[in-house]
C-alpha cells in the first residue's frame with residue numbers, strides 16, 4: 067500500500083495545457099476514479115503518475131519517494147489490453163514478470179517457480195484460473211482485459227493505474243471487469259486509480275472521485291459528495307442525466323436518477 071501525493075502538477079504540450087496545477091493526496095489503499103470529458107487530462111494524469119510522461123512542473127511522490135522513472139510497484143493497465151493473442155492466458159500473465167526476469171527469459175518462460183505461482187494466483191484473482199490454457203485471442207474482450215489485469219498483478223504492484231479499462235466493453239462485461247479490479251485492489255491492498263468515462267460505473271465502484279476539466283481539478287470527493295451539481299461541474303453543459311441510468315442498463319426510475327444517497 068502506497069500513499070500518493072501530487073503537488074501542483076502541470077503538463078503542457080506546446081500551447082495545450084493538459085494538466086493545470088493539479089494537487090491531491092490519496093491515502094494508501096484508496097480506490098479512485100478519475101472523471102472528465104475527452105481531452106480533460108485523464109490519460110495525461112495517469113501517464114505522469116506512472117512516470118511514462120514527465121511533468122512540466124510540480125511533483126508526484128509515491129510512498130515518500132519522488133516518482134521520476136517507472137517503478138515495478140506502480141503498474142499500468144491500458145485500454146488496448148496489451149496482451150498477445152497467440153499466447154495462452156497463463157503465458158500472458160507470466161510475461162508480467164518481465165521486469166524481474168528480463169525479456170528473453172520471459173519469452174522463453176524460464177521464470178522460476180515463484181513467478182509461475184504468481185501468474186496462477188493472478189489469474190485466480192481475476193477469475194480465470196480455469197481458462198489459464200486458453201489462447202488469449204479466443205477469449206472475450208472482458209476476459210482479455212482481465213488477463214491484462216492479471217499480467218499487471220504478476221508485477222506485484224502496490225499502486226494500480228488503469229486508463230479506461232472498460233471503455234470498449236458492453237455494460238455487463240464492463241461491470242465484471244470493474245468487480246475484478248475492485249476485488250484485486252482489496253485483496254492485494256492496492257492504491258488504485260482508474261479513469262472512466264461512464265459516470266454510472268465510476269459511481270458504482272469508486273470510493274473517491276477526482277474530476278478534471280480542461281486540465282484543472284474541478285472535483286475531489288467521496289461518493290456522497292458526487293452530486294448532480296458536482297457532475298455538472300465536471301461535464302459542463304453535456305446532458306448528464308443519462309449518465310445516471312442503472313449500470314445494468316435497465317430504464318432508470320425517478321428514484322434511481324437521484325445522485326445523492
Ligand SMILES: Nc1ncnc2c1ncn2[C@@H]1O[C@H](COP(=O)(O)OP(=O)(O)OP(=O)(O)O)[C@@H](O)[C@H]1O
Pocket residue numbers: 079082083084102103104105106107108109110111263
Ligand atoms: N502527446 C501529446 N502531444 C500533444 N498533445 C497532447 C498529447 N497528449 C495529450 N495531449 C493533449 O492534452 C490534452 C489532454 O489529453 P488527455 O489524453 O490526457 O485527455 P483524456 O482526458 O485522456 O481524453 P480521452 O477521454 O479522449 O482519452 C488534450 O488536449 C490532448 O490533445
Ligand SMILES: [Mg+2]
Pocket residue numbers: 108109110229
Ligand atoms: Mg485518455
